[in-house]
Amino acid sequence: MSHSPSLPAKVRARDINVHYGDKHALKHVDLDIHAHEVVALIGPSGCGKSTFLRCINRMNDQVDSARVTGLLTLDGDDIYDRAVDVVQLRARVGMVFQKPNPFPKSIFDNVAYGPRIHGMARDQAELDEIVMTSLERAGLLAEVRDRLDEPGTSLSGGQQQRLCIARAIAVSPELILMDEPCSALDPIATARVEELIDELRENFTIVIVTHSMQQAARVSQRTAFFHLGELVEVGDTEQIFTNPQHPLTQGYITGRFG
Amino acid sequence: MSEHTVKSFDEELSHLSNTIARMGGLAEAQLGAALQALGNRDSDLAVRVVAADAQVDELEQEVQHFTVRLLALRQPVAADLRQIVAALKIASELERIADYAANVAKRALVLNQQAAVKPVGAVINLARLVQSILKDIMDAYVEQDVDKAIGVWNRDEEVDDLYTGLFRELITYMMEDPRTITACTHLMFMAKNIERIGDHATNIAETLHFLVVGTPLKGSRPKGPSVEAP
Numbered sequence: 001m002s003h004s005p006s007l008p009a010k011v012r013a014r015d016i017n018v019h020y021g022d023k024h025a026l027k028h029v030d031l032d033i034h035a036h037e038v039v040a041l042i043g044p045s046g047c048g049k050s051t052f053l054r055c056i057n058r059m060n061d062q063v064d065s066a067r068v069t070g071l072l073t074l075d076g077d078d079i080y081d082r083a084v085d086v087v088q089l090r091a092r093v094g095m096v097f098q099k100p101n102p103f104p105k106s107i108f109d110n111v112a113y114g115p116r117i118h119g120m121a122r123d124q125a126e127l128d129e130i131v132m133t134s135l136e137r138a139g140l141l142a143e144v145r146d147r148l149d150e151p152g153t154s155l156s157g158g159q160q161q162r163l164c165i166a167r168a169i170a171v172s173p174e175l176i177l178m179d180e181p182c183s184a185l186d187p188i189a190t191a192r193v194e195e196l197i198d199e200l201r202e203n204f205t206i207v208i209v210t211h212s213m214q215q216a217a218r219v220s221q222r223t224a225f226f227h228l229g230e231l232v233e234v235g236d237t238e239q240i241f242t243n244p245q246h247p248l249t250q251g252y253i254t255g256r257f258g
Numbered sequence: 259m260s261e262h263t264v265k266s267f268d269e270e271l272s273h274l275s276n277t278i279a280r281m282g283g284l285a286e287a288q289l290g291a292a293l294q295a296l297g298n299r300d301s302d303l304a305v306r307v308v309a310a311d312a313q314v315d316e317l318e319q320e321v322q323h324f325t326v327r328l329l330a331l332r333q334p335v336a337a338d339l340r341q342i343v344a345a346l347k348i349a350s351e352l353e354r355i356a357d358y359a360a361n362v363a364k365r366a367l368v369l370n371q372q373a374a375v376k377p378v379g380a381v382i383n384l385a386r387l388v389q390s391i392l393k394d395i396m397d398a399y400v401e402q403d404v405d406k407a408i409g410v411w412n413r414d415e416e417v418d419d420l421y422t423g424l425f426r427e428l429i430t431y432m433m434e435d436p437r438t439i440t441a442c443t444h445l446m447f448m449a450k451n452i453e454r455i456g457d458h459a460t461n462i463a464e465t466l467h468f469l470v471v472g473t474p475l476k477g478s479r480p481k482g483p484s485v486e487a488p
Contacts, residue, residue, distance in 0.1 A: 191263035
Protein backbone atom coordinates (compact mmCIF):
# COMPACT_ATOMS: atom_id res chain seq x y z
CA MET A 1 0.00 0.00 0.00
CA SER A 2 1.02 3.60 0.17
CA HIS A 3 2.89 3.62 3.42
CA SER A 4 6.27 2.11 3.91
CA PRO A 5 6.32 0.18 7.17
CA SER A 6 10.09 0.51 7.36
CA LEU A 7 9.86 4.27 7.90
CA PRO A 8 9.32 5.45 11.46
CA ALA A 9 5.69 6.26 12.12
CA LYS A 10 4.54 9.88 11.85
CA VAL A 11 2.32 9.41 14.87
CA ARG A 12 3.00 6.69 17.36
CA ALA A 13 0.52 5.87 20.12
CA ARG A 14 1.47 3.46 22.87
CA ASP A 15 -0.85 2.34 25.65
CA ILE A 16 -3.04 5.42 25.41
CA ASN A 17 -5.72 5.59 28.09
CA VAL A 18 -8.25 8.38 28.47
CA HIS A 19 -10.49 8.80 31.50
CA TYR A 20 -13.32 11.31 31.66
CA GLY A 21 -13.77 11.39 35.43
CA ASP A 22 -14.59 7.78 36.30
CA LYS A 23 -15.33 6.78 32.75
CA HIS A 24 -12.55 4.85 31.07
CA ALA A 25 -13.13 6.12 27.52
CA LEU A 26 -10.05 4.82 25.74
CA LYS A 27 -8.26 1.64 26.79
CA HIS A 28 -4.65 0.75 26.07
CA VAL A 29 -4.58 1.91 22.46
CA ASP A 30 -1.47 1.22 20.37
CA LEU A 31 -1.56 2.67 16.88
CA ASP A 32 0.98 3.88 14.32
CA ILE A 33 0.10 6.38 11.62
CA HIS A 34 2.51 6.64 8.72
CA ALA A 35 3.32 9.69 6.64
CA HIS A 36 1.18 10.26 3.54
CA GLU A 37 -1.49 7.79 4.48
CA VAL A 38 -5.14 8.35 5.23
CA VAL A 39 -6.17 6.44 8.31
CA ALA A 40 -9.89 6.07 8.97
CA LEU A 41 -11.17 5.54 12.50
CA ILE A 42 -14.51 3.76 12.55
CA GLY A 43 -16.79 2.33 15.22
CA PRO A 44 -20.16 2.88 16.88
CA SER A 45 -20.91 6.06 18.84
CA GLY A 46 -19.00 6.21 22.10
CA CYS A 47 -16.35 3.75 20.91
CA GLY A 48 -13.51 6.20 21.54
CA LYS A 49 -12.57 7.08 17.96
CA SER A 50 -13.14 10.83 18.38
CA THR A 51 -11.49 10.72 21.81
CA PHE A 52 -8.41 9.22 20.20
CA LEU A 53 -8.46 11.81 17.42
CA ARG A 54 -8.67 14.62 19.97
CA CYS A 55 -5.64 13.29 21.85
CA ILE A 56 -3.46 13.94 18.83
CA ASN A 57 -3.84 17.74 18.95
CA ARG A 58 -4.56 17.82 22.69
CA MET A 59 -8.14 18.96 22.26
CA ASN A 60 -8.92 16.88 25.33
CA ASP A 61 -7.00 19.46 27.35
CA GLN A 62 -10.14 21.58 27.07
CA VAL A 63 -12.12 18.99 29.04
CA ASP A 64 -11.46 19.45 32.76
CA SER A 65 -12.27 15.89 33.76
CA ALA A 66 -10.15 14.33 31.01
CA ARG A 67 -6.96 12.51 31.94
CA VAL A 68 -4.68 11.12 29.23
CA THR A 69 -1.93 8.59 29.96
CA GLY A 70 0.45 6.69 27.71
CA LEU A 71 2.93 7.79 25.09
CA LEU A 72 1.86 9.75 22.03
CA THR A 73 4.54 11.08 19.70
CA LEU A 74 4.59 13.16 16.54
CA ASP A 75 7.82 12.55 14.59
CA GLY A 76 9.28 11.22 17.82
CA ASP A 77 8.34 14.30 19.90
CA ASP A 78 6.15 13.60 22.91
CA ILE A 79 2.88 15.44 22.27
CA TYR A 80 2.08 15.51 26.01
CA ASP A 81 5.49 16.78 27.11
CA ARG A 82 5.10 19.71 29.52
CA ALA A 83 7.40 21.80 27.33
CA VAL A 84 5.12 21.49 24.30
CA ASP A 85 3.41 24.72 23.24
CA VAL A 86 -0.12 23.62 22.40
CA VAL A 87 -0.58 26.47 19.92
CA GLN A 88 2.53 25.34 18.05
CA LEU A 89 1.35 21.74 18.19
CA ARG A 90 -1.96 22.72 16.63
CA ALA A 91 -0.10 24.47 13.83
CA ARG A 92 1.52 21.12 13.08
CA VAL A 93 -1.72 19.22 13.55
CA GLY A 94 -4.66 20.85 11.79
CA MET A 95 -8.27 19.97 12.35
CA VAL A 96 -11.47 19.98 10.31
CA PHE A 97 -14.75 19.55 12.14
CA GLN A 98 -18.07 17.93 11.42
CA LYS A 99 -19.90 21.13 10.72
CA PRO A 100 -18.16 23.71 8.58
CA ASN A 101 -17.26 26.52 10.99
CA PRO A 102 -15.81 29.43 9.03
CA PHE A 103 -14.88 32.50 11.06
CA PRO A 104 -17.29 35.44 10.66
CA LYS A 105 -14.73 37.02 8.36
CA SER A 106 -14.12 37.26 4.65
CA ILE A 107 -13.11 34.23 2.64
CA PHE A 108 -9.60 35.67 2.37
CA ASP A 109 -9.26 36.38 6.08
CA ASN A 110 -10.50 32.94 7.01
CA VAL A 111 -7.52 31.42 5.25
CA ALA A 112 -5.10 34.23 6.19
CA TYR A 113 -5.90 33.98 9.90
CA GLY A 114 -3.53 31.14 10.78
CA PRO A 115 -0.54 32.35 8.74
CA ARG A 116 -0.99 35.81 10.31
CA ILE A 117 -1.01 34.68 13.95
CA HIS A 118 1.91 32.35 13.31
CA GLY A 119 3.81 35.13 11.51
CA MET A 120 4.31 32.99 8.44
CA ALA A 121 4.23 35.80 5.87
CA ARG A 122 6.69 38.70 5.78
CA ASP A 123 4.52 40.90 3.61
CA GLN A 124 1.16 41.10 1.92
CA ALA A 125 2.43 39.46 -1.27
CA GLU A 126 3.58 36.43 0.66
CA LEU A 127 0.28 36.24 2.52
CA ASP A 128 -1.65 36.47 -0.76
CA GLU A 129 0.49 33.66 -2.10
CA ILE A 130 -0.27 31.43 0.90
CA VAL A 131 -4.00 32.14 0.74
CA MET A 132 -4.23 31.50 -3.00
CA THR A 133 -2.19 28.32 -2.83
CA SER A 134 -4.27 27.00 0.05
CA LEU A 135 -7.55 27.75 -1.71
CA GLU A 136 -6.19 26.11 -4.84
CA ARG A 137 -5.10 23.00 -2.98
CA ALA A 138 -8.49 22.81 -1.32
CA GLY A 139 -10.07 22.86 -4.79
CA LEU A 140 -11.96 26.06 -4.01
CA LEU A 141 -10.02 28.81 -5.76
CA ALA A 142 -11.88 28.63 -9.07
CA GLU A 143 -15.19 29.08 -7.27
CA VAL A 144 -14.18 32.00 -5.03
CA ARG A 145 -11.47 33.86 -6.94
CA ASP A 146 -13.74 36.83 -7.66
CA ARG A 147 -15.37 37.03 -4.25
CA LEU A 148 -12.53 36.79 -1.72
CA ASP A 149 -13.96 39.76 0.22
CA GLU A 150 -17.31 38.17 0.77
CA PRO A 151 -17.99 36.52 4.12
CA GLY A 152 -17.00 32.86 4.42
CA THR A 153 -20.47 32.12 5.65
CA SER A 154 -21.94 33.18 2.29
CA LEU A 155 -20.61 30.00 0.69
CA SER A 156 -22.55 26.75 0.35
CA GLY A 157 -22.05 24.04 2.96
CA GLY A 158 -19.69 22.03 0.78
CA GLN A 159 -17.70 25.15 -0.13
CA GLN A 160 -17.54 26.18 3.53
CA GLN A 161 -16.08 22.79 4.41
CA ARG A 162 -13.45 23.15 1.70
CA LEU A 163 -12.77 26.66 3.03
CA CYS A 164 -12.16 25.12 6.46
CA ILE A 165 -9.77 22.64 4.82
CA ALA A 166 -8.00 25.54 3.07
CA ARG A 167 -7.76 27.28 6.45
CA ALA A 168 -6.31 24.15 8.01
CA ILE A 169 -3.66 23.65 5.33
CA ALA A 170 -2.71 27.36 5.20
CA VAL A 171 -0.40 26.93 8.19
CA SER A 172 1.34 23.97 6.49
CA PRO A 173 0.46 21.34 9.06
CA GLU A 174 2.02 17.90 8.84
CA LEU A 175 -1.06 16.11 9.97
CA ILE A 176 -4.73 16.90 9.38
CA LEU A 177 -7.39 15.52 11.69
CA MET A 178 -10.90 15.30 10.28
CA ASP A 179 -13.86 14.62 12.52
CA GLU A 180 -16.76 13.53 10.30
CA PRO A 181 -15.96 16.17 7.71
CA CYS A 182 -18.78 15.19 5.35
CA SER A 183 -21.65 14.38 7.64
CA ALA A 184 -23.31 17.75 6.97
CA LEU A 185 -22.72 17.62 3.20
CA ASP A 186 -24.74 16.28 0.28
CA PRO A 187 -23.34 13.41 -1.82
CA ILE A 188 -21.80 15.66 -4.48
CA ALA A 189 -20.07 17.90 -1.96
CA THR A 190 -18.98 14.72 -0.16
CA ALA A 191 -17.45 13.32 -3.34
CA ARG A 192 -15.53 16.57 -3.85
CA VAL A 193 -14.15 16.46 -0.32
CA GLU A 194 -13.22 12.79 -0.75
CA GLU A 195 -11.40 13.58 -3.99
CA LEU A 196 -9.66 16.41 -2.13
CA ILE A 197 -8.57 14.05 0.65
CA ASP A 198 -7.07 11.77 -1.98
CA GLU A 199 -5.07 14.68 -3.42
CA LEU A 200 -3.99 16.09 -0.05
CA ARG A 201 -2.42 12.77 0.85
CA GLU A 202 0.51 13.66 -1.36
CA ASN A 203 1.55 16.43 1.02
CA PHE A 204 -0.14 15.63 4.30
CA THR A 205 -0.97 12.77 6.60
CA ILE A 206 -4.66 12.50 7.38
CA VAL A 207 -6.62 10.88 10.18
CA ILE A 208 -10.35 10.84 9.60
CA VAL A 209 -13.16 9.83 11.93
CA THR A 210 -16.24 8.80 10.04
CA HIS A 211 -19.58 7.21 10.80
CA SER A 212 -19.84 6.16 7.20
CA MET A 213 -18.03 2.88 6.72
CA GLN A 214 -18.41 3.36 2.98
CA GLN A 215 -16.52 6.61 3.26
CA ALA A 216 -13.77 4.92 5.26
CA ALA A 217 -13.53 2.30 2.52
CA ARG A 218 -13.35 4.91 -0.21
CA VAL A 219 -10.85 7.36 1.21
CA SER A 220 -8.45 5.52 3.49
CA GLN A 221 -5.45 3.27 3.05
CA ARG A 222 -5.74 1.89 6.56
CA THR A 223 -8.74 1.50 8.81
CA ALA A 224 -8.89 1.18 12.58
CA PHE A 225 -12.01 -0.20 14.24
CA PHE A 226 -12.79 0.90 17.80
CA HIS A 227 -15.34 -0.64 20.13
CA LEU A 228 -16.10 0.27 23.75
CA GLY A 229 -12.89 2.23 24.07
CA GLU A 230 -10.66 -0.49 22.64
CA LEU A 231 -8.88 -0.64 19.33
CA VAL A 232 -10.24 -3.95 18.08
CA GLU A 233 -8.50 -4.21 14.75
CA VAL A 234 -6.36 -2.12 12.45
CA GLY A 235 -5.24 -3.09 8.98
CA ASP A 236 -5.07 -2.17 5.32
CA THR A 237 -8.51 -0.86 4.37
CA GLU A 238 -8.81 -3.50 1.67
CA GLN A 239 -8.19 -6.26 4.19
CA ILE A 240 -10.59 -4.77 6.77
CA PHE A 241 -13.40 -4.57 4.20
CA THR A 242 -12.81 -7.87 2.44
CA ASN A 243 -11.42 -10.08 5.17
CA PRO A 244 -11.68 -8.64 8.67
CA GLN A 245 -9.92 -10.79 11.24
CA HIS A 246 -11.97 -9.98 14.31
CA PRO A 247 -15.63 -11.09 14.67
CA LEU A 248 -16.55 -7.66 16.09
CA THR A 249 -15.16 -5.89 13.03
CA GLN A 250 -16.99 -8.33 10.77
CA GLY A 251 -20.23 -7.71 12.71
CA TYR A 252 -19.89 -3.95 12.59
CA ILE A 253 -19.00 -3.48 8.95
CA THR A 254 -21.63 -5.93 7.72
CA GLY A 255 -24.34 -4.37 9.88
CA ARG A 256 -24.84 -7.40 12.12
CA PHE A 257 -23.93 -5.75 15.33
CA GLY A 258 -25.05 -6.97 18.77
CA MET B 259 -19.54 8.42 -19.96
CA SER B 260 -18.39 11.51 -18.03
CA GLU B 261 -15.80 11.21 -15.32
CA HIS B 262 -16.26 10.53 -11.62
CA THR B 263 -15.59 13.33 -9.16
CA VAL B 264 -13.17 10.93 -7.50
CA LYS B 265 -10.57 10.43 -10.23
CA SER B 266 -8.91 7.39 -8.75
CA PHE B 267 -12.15 5.43 -9.24
CA ASP B 268 -11.98 6.16 -12.99
CA GLU B 269 -8.40 4.94 -13.03
CA GLU B 270 -9.39 1.74 -11.28
CA LEU B 271 -12.25 1.07 -13.68
CA SER B 272 -10.06 1.58 -16.71
CA HIS B 273 -7.39 -0.64 -15.18
CA LEU B 274 -10.06 -3.33 -14.88
CA SER B 275 -11.16 -3.02 -18.53
CA ASN B 276 -7.54 -3.02 -19.66
CA THR B 277 -6.85 -6.20 -17.72
CA ILE B 278 -9.84 -7.91 -19.35
CA ALA B 279 -8.68 -6.75 -22.78
CA ARG B 280 -5.20 -8.08 -22.05
CA MET B 281 -6.64 -11.38 -20.90
CA GLY B 282 -8.72 -11.61 -24.07
CA GLY B 283 -5.66 -10.90 -26.20
CA LEU B 284 -3.75 -13.63 -24.41
CA ALA B 285 -6.59 -16.15 -24.81
CA GLU B 286 -6.77 -15.34 -28.54
CA ALA B 287 -3.01 -15.78 -28.88
CA GLN B 288 -3.17 -19.11 -27.05
CA LEU B 289 -5.84 -20.42 -29.41
CA GLY B 290 -3.90 -19.16 -32.44
CA ALA B 291 -0.69 -20.81 -31.25
CA ALA B 292 -2.49 -24.08 -30.46
CA LEU B 293 -3.82 -24.19 -34.04
CA GLN B 294 -0.40 -23.44 -35.42
CA ALA B 295 1.05 -26.27 -33.35
CA LEU B 296 -1.65 -28.56 -34.70
CA GLY B 297 -1.36 -27.50 -38.35
CA ASN B 298 2.45 -27.52 -38.45
CA ARG B 299 2.87 -30.54 -36.15
CA ASP B 300 5.02 -28.27 -34.01
CA SER B 301 5.45 -30.01 -30.64
CA ASP B 302 7.73 -27.31 -29.18
CA LEU B 303 5.08 -24.69 -29.75
CA ALA B 304 2.41 -26.97 -28.26
CA VAL B 305 4.50 -27.34 -25.10
CA ARG B 306 4.84 -23.59 -24.85
CA VAL B 307 1.07 -23.11 -25.22
CA VAL B 308 0.41 -25.58 -22.40
CA ALA B 309 2.90 -23.78 -20.17
CA ALA B 310 1.54 -20.31 -20.97
CA ASP B 311 -1.93 -21.21 -19.69
CA ALA B 312 -0.72 -20.29 -16.20
CA GLN B 313 -0.47 -16.64 -17.30
CA VAL B 314 -4.17 -16.54 -18.11
CA ASP B 315 -4.99 -18.14 -14.78
CA GLU B 316 -2.92 -15.49 -13.05
CA LEU B 317 -4.76 -12.70 -14.84
CA GLU B 318 -8.07 -14.22 -13.82
CA GLN B 319 -6.91 -14.23 -10.20
CA GLU B 320 -5.89 -10.62 -10.59
CA VAL B 321 -9.31 -9.64 -11.95
CA GLN B 322 -11.05 -11.56 -9.20
CA HIS B 323 -8.99 -9.88 -6.51
CA PHE B 324 -9.42 -6.45 -8.05
CA THR B 325 -13.20 -6.72 -8.51
CA VAL B 326 -13.68 -7.85 -4.91
CA ARG B 327 -11.62 -4.87 -3.84
CA LEU B 328 -13.70 -2.46 -5.96
CA LEU B 329 -16.98 -3.92 -4.71
CA ALA B 330 -15.85 -3.61 -1.10
CA LEU B 331 -14.24 -0.19 -1.27
CA ARG B 332 -16.23 1.73 -3.88
CA GLN B 333 -19.78 0.49 -3.38
CA PRO B 334 -20.42 0.73 -7.13
CA VAL B 335 -23.93 1.23 -8.48
CA ALA B 336 -25.60 1.38 -11.92
CA ALA B 337 -23.19 1.30 -14.88
CA ASP B 338 -20.16 1.02 -12.57
CA LEU B 339 -21.67 -1.99 -10.85
CA ARG B 340 -22.47 -3.65 -14.18
CA GLN B 341 -18.97 -3.02 -15.44
CA ILE B 342 -17.41 -4.66 -12.40
CA VAL B 343 -19.75 -7.65 -12.30
CA ALA B 344 -19.31 -8.11 -16.06
CA ALA B 345 -15.52 -8.06 -15.72
CA LEU B 346 -15.68 -10.81 -13.13
CA LYS B 347 -17.87 -12.98 -15.38
CA ILE B 348 -15.92 -12.31 -18.58
CA ALA B 349 -12.65 -13.14 -16.83
CA SER B 350 -13.91 -16.59 -15.93
CA GLU B 351 -15.18 -17.16 -19.50
CA LEU B 352 -11.75 -16.19 -20.84
CA GLU B 353 -10.05 -18.48 -18.37
CA ARG B 354 -12.16 -21.40 -19.66
CA ILE B 355 -11.43 -20.41 -23.28
CA ALA B 356 -7.70 -20.46 -22.60
CA ASP B 357 -8.06 -23.83 -20.85
CA TYR B 358 -9.65 -25.29 -23.97
CA ALA B 359 -6.89 -23.79 -26.11
CA ALA B 360 -4.28 -25.42 -23.88
CA ASN B 361 -6.14 -28.71 -24.17
CA VAL B 362 -6.05 -28.47 -27.96
CA ALA B 363 -2.27 -27.96 -27.70
CA LYS B 364 -1.95 -30.95 -25.37
CA ARG B 365 -3.81 -33.18 -27.83
CA ALA B 366 -1.71 -31.80 -30.70
CA LEU B 367 1.31 -33.24 -28.87
CA VAL B 368 -0.32 -36.69 -28.92
CA LEU B 369 -1.37 -36.34 -32.56
CA ASN B 370 2.20 -35.54 -33.54
CA GLN B 371 3.13 -39.06 -32.42
CA GLN B 372 0.62 -40.53 -34.88
CA ALA B 373 0.49 -40.66 -38.66
CA ALA B 374 -1.12 -37.50 -40.05
CA VAL B 375 -4.85 -37.77 -40.81
CA LYS B 376 -6.82 -35.69 -43.26
CA PRO B 377 -9.61 -34.22 -41.06
CA VAL B 378 -7.04 -32.02 -39.27
CA GLY B 379 -7.81 -29.44 -41.94
CA ALA B 380 -11.52 -29.45 -41.07
CA VAL B 381 -10.79 -28.97 -37.37
CA ILE B 382 -8.60 -26.04 -38.23
CA ASN B 383 -11.40 -24.54 -40.35
CA LEU B 384 -13.77 -24.79 -37.43
CA ALA B 385 -11.15 -23.20 -35.22
CA ARG B 386 -10.59 -20.31 -37.65
CA LEU B 387 -14.27 -19.46 -37.44
CA VAL B 388 -14.20 -19.57 -33.63
CA GLN B 389 -11.02 -17.53 -33.62
CA SER B 390 -12.68 -14.74 -35.59
CA ILE B 391 -15.70 -14.87 -33.26
CA LEU B 392 -13.42 -14.57 -30.25
CA LYS B 393 -11.62 -11.63 -31.83
CA ASP B 394 -14.91 -9.91 -32.63
CA ILE B 395 -16.29 -10.30 -29.14
CA MET B 396 -13.15 -8.85 -27.56
CA ASP B 397 -13.28 -5.94 -30.03
CA ALA B 398 -16.92 -5.46 -29.10
CA TYR B 399 -15.92 -5.39 -25.42
CA VAL B 400 -13.26 -2.78 -25.95
CA GLU B 401 -15.59 -0.65 -28.10
CA GLN B 402 -18.63 -1.41 -25.92
CA ASP B 403 -20.38 -2.25 -29.18
CA VAL B 404 -23.67 -4.06 -28.52
CA ASP B 405 -24.51 -4.60 -32.20
CA LYS B 406 -21.23 -6.39 -32.71
CA ALA B 407 -21.94 -8.48 -29.62
CA ILE B 408 -25.33 -9.50 -31.01
CA GLY B 409 -23.60 -10.39 -34.27
CA VAL B 410 -21.28 -12.73 -32.40
CA TRP B 411 -24.23 -14.21 -30.54
CA ASN B 412 -25.94 -15.07 -33.81
CA ARG B 413 -22.85 -16.62 -35.35
CA ASP B 414 -22.79 -19.43 -32.82
CA GLU B 415 -25.21 -21.27 -35.10
CA GLU B 416 -22.53 -21.43 -37.81
CA VAL B 417 -20.15 -22.98 -35.33
CA ASP B 418 -22.69 -25.59 -34.32
CA ASP B 419 -23.39 -26.49 -37.97
CA LEU B 420 -19.74 -26.82 -38.79
CA TYR B 421 -19.12 -28.89 -35.67
CA THR B 422 -21.96 -31.30 -36.50
CA GLY B 423 -20.59 -31.78 -40.01
CA LEU B 424 -17.11 -32.40 -38.67
CA PHE B 425 -18.44 -34.93 -36.19
CA ARG B 426 -19.97 -36.97 -39.02
CA GLU B 427 -16.83 -36.69 -41.08
CA LEU B 428 -14.67 -38.02 -38.25
CA ILE B 429 -16.98 -40.99 -37.67
CA THR B 430 -16.83 -41.82 -41.37
CA TYR B 431 -13.03 -41.77 -41.30
CA MET B 432 -12.84 -44.03 -38.30
CA MET B 433 -15.24 -46.54 -39.88
CA GLU B 434 -13.25 -46.61 -43.09
CA ASP B 435 -9.87 -47.03 -41.44
CA PRO B 436 -9.82 -48.13 -37.80
CA ARG B 437 -6.07 -47.33 -37.60
CA THR B 438 -7.07 -43.64 -37.48
CA ILE B 439 -9.31 -44.11 -34.43
CA THR B 440 -6.76 -42.75 -31.93
CA ALA B 441 -6.00 -39.65 -33.98
CA CYS B 442 -9.61 -39.04 -34.93
CA THR B 443 -10.81 -39.39 -31.34
CA HIS B 444 -8.34 -36.70 -30.29
CA LEU B 445 -9.53 -34.54 -33.17
CA MET B 446 -13.10 -35.06 -32.04
CA PHE B 447 -12.29 -33.83 -28.54
CA MET B 448 -10.40 -30.91 -30.05
CA ALA B 449 -13.42 -30.03 -32.15
CA LYS B 450 -15.63 -30.26 -29.07
CA ASN B 451 -13.28 -27.97 -27.15
CA ILE B 452 -13.22 -25.47 -29.99
CA GLU B 453 -17.00 -25.55 -30.21
CA ARG B 454 -17.11 -24.86 -26.46
CA ILE B 455 -14.88 -21.82 -26.96
CA GLY B 456 -17.58 -20.52 -29.30
CA ASP B 457 -20.17 -21.04 -26.56
CA HIS B 458 -18.07 -19.07 -24.09
CA ALA B 459 -17.68 -16.26 -26.62
CA THR B 460 -21.49 -16.25 -26.85
CA ASN B 461 -21.69 -15.97 -23.06
CA ILE B 462 -19.38 -12.97 -23.22
CA ALA B 463 -21.73 -11.43 -25.81
CA GLU B 464 -24.63 -11.85 -23.38
CA THR B 465 -22.64 -10.32 -20.52
CA LEU B 466 -21.58 -7.44 -22.75
CA HIS B 467 -25.20 -6.75 -23.61
CA PHE B 468 -26.03 -6.60 -19.91
CA LEU B 469 -23.03 -4.39 -19.30
CA VAL B 470 -23.91 -1.81 -21.95
CA VAL B 471 -27.71 -1.90 -22.07
CA GLY B 472 -28.45 -3.04 -18.53
CA THR B 473 -30.86 -5.79 -19.53
CA PRO B 474 -30.26 -9.43 -20.47
CA LEU B 475 -30.08 -10.39 -24.14
CA LYS B 476 -33.61 -11.65 -24.76
CA GLY B 477 -34.66 -14.82 -26.56
CA SER B 478 -33.06 -18.23 -26.74
CA ARG B 479 -29.74 -18.55 -28.42
CA PRO B 480 -29.87 -19.75 -32.03
CA LYS B 481 -28.92 -23.44 -32.04
CA GLY B 482 -27.81 -25.63 -34.89
CA PRO B 483 -28.84 -29.29 -35.10
CA SER B 484 -27.56 -31.08 -32.03
CA VAL B 485 -25.20 -34.02 -32.14
CA GLU B 486 -26.27 -37.24 -30.47
CA ALA B 487 -23.88 -38.20 -27.71
CA PRO B 488 -21.40 -40.75 -29.06
